[in-house]
Amino acid sequence: MAPHPSAVGGHVEGFGATERKDGWWVEPAVTAVVFLTFVVYTTWAALQGVHYHWGPYLSPFYSPLLFAAPGDEAGLHHAWFGAWPTWWPSFLPASPAVLILAFPGSFRFTCYYYRKAYYRSFAGSPPGCAVGPLAGNRPYRGETFLLLFQNLHRYAMYFAVLFVFILSYDAIVSYWWDGRIGVGVGSIILTLNAVLIGAYTFGCHSFRHMIGGGTDCMSCGKATLKYGAWKKATWFNERHMEFAWLSLVWVMVTDLYVRLLSAGVITDLNTWSR
Amino acid sequence: MATTRTFKVWRGDAKGGEFQRFEIEVDEGMVVLDVLHRIQARQANDLALRWNCKAGKCGSCSMEINGKPRLACMTRMNSLPEGETITVQPLKTFPVMKDLVTDVSWNYEQNRRIPKFQPKPRDSDGAYRMYQEDVDRVQEFRKCIECYLCQDVCHVLRDRDGREQNSFVGPRFMIRLASLEMHPLDTADRIPAVRDEFGSGMCNITKCCTEVCPEHIHITDNGIIPLKERVVDRFYDPIAMLMRKIFG
Numbered sequence: 113m114a115p116h117p118s119a120v121g122g123h124v125e126g127f128g129a130t131e132r133k134d135g136w137w138v139e140p141a142v143t144a145v146v147f148l149t150f151v152v153y154t155t156w157a158a159l160q161g162v163h164y165h166w167g168p169y170l171s172p173f174y175s176p177l178l179f180a181a182p183g184d185e186a187g188l189h190h191a192w193f194g195a196w197p198t199w200w201p202s203f204l205p206a207s208p209a210v211l212i213l214a215f216p217g218s219f220r221f222t223c224y225y226y227r228k229a230y231y232r233s234f235a236g237s238p239p240g241c242a243v244g245p246l247a248g249n250r251p252y253r254g255e256t257f258l259l260l261f262q263n264l265h266r267y268a269m270y271f272a273v274l275f276v277f278i279l280s281y282d283a284i285v286s287y288w289w290d291g292r293i294g295v296g297v298g299s300i301i302l303t304l305n306a307v308l309i310g311a312y313t314f315g316c317h318s319f320r321h322m323i324g325g326g327t328d329c330m331s332c333g334k335a336t337l338k339y340g341a342w343k344k345a346t347w348f349n350e351r352h353m354e355f356a357w358l359s360l361v362w363v364m365v366t367d368l369y370v371r372l373l374s375a376g377v378i379t380d381l382n383t384w385s386r
Numbered sequence: 387m388a389t390t391r392t393f394k395v396w397r398g399d400a401k402g403g404e405f406q407r408f409e410i411e412v413d414e415g416m417v418v419l420d421v422l423h424r425i426q427a428r429q430a431n432d433l434a435l436r437w438n439c440k441a442g443k444c445g446s447c448s449m450e451i452n453g454k455p456r457l458a459c460m461t462r463m464n465s466l467p468e469g470e471t472i473t474v475q476p477l478k479t480f481p482v483m484k485d486l487v488t489d490v491s492w493n494y495e496q497n498r499r500i501p502k503f504q505p506k507p508r509d510s511d512g513a514y515r516m517y518q519e520d521v522d523r524v525q526e527f528r529k530c531i532e533c534y535l536c537q538d539v540c541h542v543l544r545d546r547d548g549r550e551q552n553s554f555v556g557p558r559f560m561i562r563l564a565s566l567e568m569h570p571l572d573t574a575d576r577i578p579a580v581r582d583e584f585g586s587g588m589c590n591i592t593k594c595c596t597e598v599c600p601e602h603i604h605i606t607d608n609g610i611i612p613l614k615e616r617v618v619d620r621f622y623d624p625i626a627m628l629m630r631k632i633f634g
Contacts (some may be wrong), residue, residue: 122396122405123450123478131453131473224611227591238541241594242453242478245545252546254554254588263622266615317607321615329570333517349607 127236129244136240144233150360154213157367161207163374164367165190167384168286169298171367172305173209176278182206219272222265224317225356269318276313279306289384296382298369305366308359315348315355388413391463392471393425395433399484405473406430412463419447419458422474422486434485442600445533449486450475455535455598477538479549490534492549496559499583503566504574520570526608527565529601534558536595536605542588554585557595557605564609567616581617586610 123131130136157164157173161181164174170190180187182196191208200206220226231237236246255262283306286299313319324330324342331339348355372378393408408425419437426433438444440459447458452466452473466472480488508514536557542548543556555563563580566572580586595605603609619626 120398120400120402120482121476121478122403122473123475131450131475133452133467133470224591224606228593228606231590231592237590238545238592238594241539241592241597242450242455242544245541248545250546252542252548252588254542254585254590256585256587259590260587263614263618266618266623317611318615318618321612321619325612326616326619328568328572329520330522331517331519332570333515339519352607 124244125248126244127246127248128239130240130242132240132242136243140229140233140239143229146357146360147230147233150364153364153367157371158209158213159205159207160371161205161209163371164208166298166370166373166380167296168289169296169302169370169373169380170282170285171370172279172282172302172309172363173213173367175275175282176212177208178211179208181208215268215271216275218264219268219275219313219316220356220360222262222268223356224265225352227262265316266318266322269313269316269322272313272316273319276306276310279309282306292384294383296380296384298373298380298382301362301366301369305359305362308355308362311348312352312355312359314345315350315352317349317352320345320349389468391421391468393421394471394473395422395425395430395486396475397430397433397485398482400482403482403485407471414464416463417459418451418456418461418463418466418472418474421463422458434483434487436487443531445531445535445600448477448533448535448538450477450538455538457533457535457600460600477534479538479540479544480534490537493532493534493537493556493558496552496555497562499555500559500562500566501574501576501579503569503572505571506573514571516570523608524565524568526603527561529603530558530561531601532558533600535598535600539594539598540589541592541594542585542590548585548588554588555583557589557610559584560586560589560613561603561605561609564613567613577613577616577620580613581621586614586617589614 154173162184164171165187170177176192177187177190178192179194179196180191188194196206204210232239238245283299283303286302287293287295320342323345324338330336330342373380388411390409391412393410394405395408397403397406408429410421410425410429412421419440422433422435426435435449436446437459438446442457442460445457448455449458450456451458451461455477474486476482476486477488480490480492483489505514537543540557542554548554563576563584566574567576589610591606591611593606596607599605
């Protein structure tokens with residue numbers, strides 16, 4: 113039975129209970145909508161296995177392209193290891209994205225910023241500060257029991273750093289078509305994608321810890337690269353939320369742009385005159 | 387220009403109580419603590435509230451104003467929408483003593499659990515030396531005024547009786563642990579205790595402590611998460627564990 117509102121302190125109990133009068137629910141609601149949109153779009157795009165490249169452009173959901181999708185001859189020039197493997201089990205979706213998306217996916221899922229966002233938006237734990245949680249009466253174990261895997265963020269970060277270099281390579285390649293240097297709207301979109309993902313990755317708390325945050329003596333009186341790198345990572349870390357959102361939305365925009373070009377729905381403005 | 391505002395203030399003690407409404411004249415420039423003092427002076431002489439410096443530096447006047455943990459002396463009346471009834475309650479996480487006064491002694495018990503600062507031996511000339519860049523991080527934590535707003539808003543302590551179980555020491559004391567652990571002169575190793583006794587794993591990074599901190603300390607990003615990362619180094623990263631075994 114819920115306690116009477118005039119119980120000690122006058123604090124009401126139950127999910128969403130609060131005396132707050134501001135729009136505390138707006139942030140978790142917007143977060144939930146954007147996250148769900150991202151998850152639905154990414155899942156759909158990853159399972160397509162088509163329209164993931166156009167000319168020098170490659171969708172970031174399919175990068176690195178380990179094998180071109182079955183029957184995709186044109187995609188072979190992007191593929192690291194050639195055609196789709198014959199040993200691939202038929203009951204699994206034959207799309208190159210399914211081979212690699214777990215890596216950036218796990219980085220975002222275990223990210224310290226995103227934890228705040230989805231614990232609030234989906235777990236209601238709590239939905240807002242000083243707002244009644246969804247499971248207020250159940251035993252609480254935080255990230256010690258079922259959520260112990262969150263500590264794997266360190267490993268996800270190692271792969272995420274690798275992906276920054278891969279996406280940067282894709283961006284550089286996007287300025288090169290049939291031996292000619294040029295610029296297209298897609299080149300700029302891919303470049304921005306690499307920059308935003310880099311800004312998000314290099315502001316990661318685990319990254320900051322690894323490059324110097326784990327030591328107590330930053331310099332010991334000497335000018336060190338470590339301290340300089342830590343300061344730069346801290347600048348990005350202070351903007352981690354902003355870069356998390358921007359890079360999340362932009363990676364969707366990048367895939368969509370390449371997809372629409374590949375499907376012939378839109379035309380790329382470029383200096384190659386194609 | 388003076389206006390009349392409506393306050394809903396919780397009155398009672400550990401056994402229970404209720405909200406009492408006050409219509410009170412508010413002058414320009416007043417903060418909530420000023421208005422509570424005016425209520426105390428004119429309408430409810432026995433209203434209990436704690437305050438001291440009136441400058442946001444002592445942390446005494448912590449309470450919940452319109453549902454948010456805040457310092458009454460730093461909450462300006464013109465920041466609260468006109469025409470809105472202002473609800474004032476004691477902190478939820480700690481036992482009520484009377485009206486807006488709570489018993490925060492649990493926090494002092496947590497502080498006593500933390501192993502003390504253990505400095506390195508002095509340099510040969512008898513001095514301790516630190517460099518500014520080495521203490522920048524821990525200086526941020528020294529700004530804490532012990533208002534316990536972070537402890538009050540922490541959902542582990544607030545909603546699930548974490549306070550009774552002592553399973554999580556709370557954000558304020560994670561910050562104290564961080565200030566000791568990151569101190570360039572300290573030699574004690576508290577990392578196993580950070581995980582096992584002080585409950586770093588209980589924190590799920592909802593960052594409410596950072597949101598309510600009146601000193602704008604980045605409690606989660608600069609204190610709790612770096613501690614969690616040190617726990618990962620020690621217990622969850624086999625590569626780091628292997629490197630320690632090899633290189634000491």
